[in-house]
Amino acid sequence: MMDGPDQKPETVIRVRDLVTRFGTHTVHEGLDLDVRRGEIIGVVGGSGTGKSVLLRAIVGLLTPQEGRIEVLGQDVGRTTEDEYRRLRRRWGVMFQDGALFSSLTVQGNVEAPMREQTGLSPELRRTLADIKVRMVGLPDSAHAKYPAELSGGMRKRAGFARAIALDPEIVFLDEPTAGLDPIGAAAFDTLIRQLQAALGLTVFLVTHDLDSLHAICDRIAVLAERRVLAVGTMSEMLDIDHPWVREYFHGPRARAVAPSGQAKD
Numbered sequence: 001m002m003d004g005p006d007q008k009p010e011t012v013i014r015v016r017d018l019v020t021r022f023g024t025h026t027v028h029e030g031l032d033l034d035v036r037r038g039e040i041i042g043v044v045g046g047s048g049t050g051k052s053v054l055l056r057a058i059v060g061l062l063t064p065q066e067g068r069i070e071v072l073g074q075d076v077g078r079t080t081e082d083e084y085r086r087l088r089r090r091w092g093v094m095f096q097d098g099a100l101f102s103s104l105t106v107q108g109n110v111e112a113p114m115r116e117q118t119g120l121s122p123e124l125r126r127t128l129a130d131i132k133v134r135m136v137g138l139p140d141s142a143h144a145k146y147p148a149e150l151s152g153g154m155r156k157r158a159g160f161a162r163a164i165a166l167d168p169e170i171v172f173l174d175e176p177t178a179g180l181d182p183i184g185a186a187a188f189d190t191l192i193r194q195l196q197a198a199l200g201l202t203v204f205l206v207t208h209d210l211d212s213l214h215a216i217c218d219r220i221a222v223l224a225e226r227r228v229l230a231v232g233t234m235s236e237m238l239d240i241d242h243p244w245v246r247e248y249f250h251g252p253r254a255r256a257v258a259p260s261g262q263a264k265d
């Protein structure tokens with residue numbers, strides 16, 4: 001749904017006062033975050049600041065100690081099994097390594113969520129999976145291949161195809177360009193942007209990749225000090241006076257990728 005000029009953007013993910021702990025190790029403490037429908041939000045932060053843990057908590061794979069997480073208007077921690085199953089069909093997740101089933105072909109991997117979560121016939125599953133595999137730009141020759149036979153970039157595309165298998169409204173991508181060469185990473189960024197626009201997706205993108213932040217993110221959320229320290233556009237990030245944020249957005253790597261006029265000290 002489009003927002004009119006005076007309408008507030010619809011919040012599709014709302015996290016409030018989140019606390020997650022592993023034993024005595026507190027990862028998040030009082031974390032708040034809103035994600036708007038149709039945006040690509042980049043989630044950044046130092047290693048171990050809890051980006052992946054946040055993603056897993058939002059999709060209900062991890063139960064937080066405290067706080068409330070709403071996705072598409074539903075409290076993820078309070079759904080019945082049936083409600084959760086229905087909610088889960090409205091998002092797709094691509095975990096860090098693509099996380100494909102090694103014993104299934106690309107086609108089989110993309111069909112897996114359909115097999116698990118829908119009553120579609122094998123023929124229909126095959127046809128739909130075929131379309132998804134093409135949508136992510138994989139050649140026809142890749143359909144019957146196993147993950148081990150693919151390049152890293154192709155595996156990521158296959159993971160993306162699986163994430164959009166059920167036509168989700170939200171896609172969670174955990175470091176999708178990690179391990180890709182710069183050309184492959186840029187191509188993957190373009191793919192994310194194109195599919196986001198074509199399918200009206202909301203994209204929750206965990207990344208370390210400054211190029212991706214510049215190229216495709218509408219807003220950026222910075223995780224530090226166990227919470228979302230700041231959220232805003234790239235130009236807003238450049239004005240934040242916090243040691244990690246400054247180092248990240250103004251450091252040598254940032255200067256190398258920033259369009260001219262940005263990230264200057």
Ligand SMILES: Nc1ncnc2c1ncn2[C@@H]1O[C@H](COP(=O)(O)OP(=O)(O)OP(=O)(O)O)[C@@H](O)[C@H]1O
Pocket residue numbers: 022027045046047048049050051052053054
């Ligand atoms: N299942 C678990 N059991 C115990 N500790 C965990 C578990 N999962 C994550 N952690 C810890 O939580 C912290 C946050 O982990 P997380 O993977 O979310 O970090 P991250 O910000 O995604 O880091 P990176 O950028 O390195 O991927 C880390 O200290 C990690 O060791």
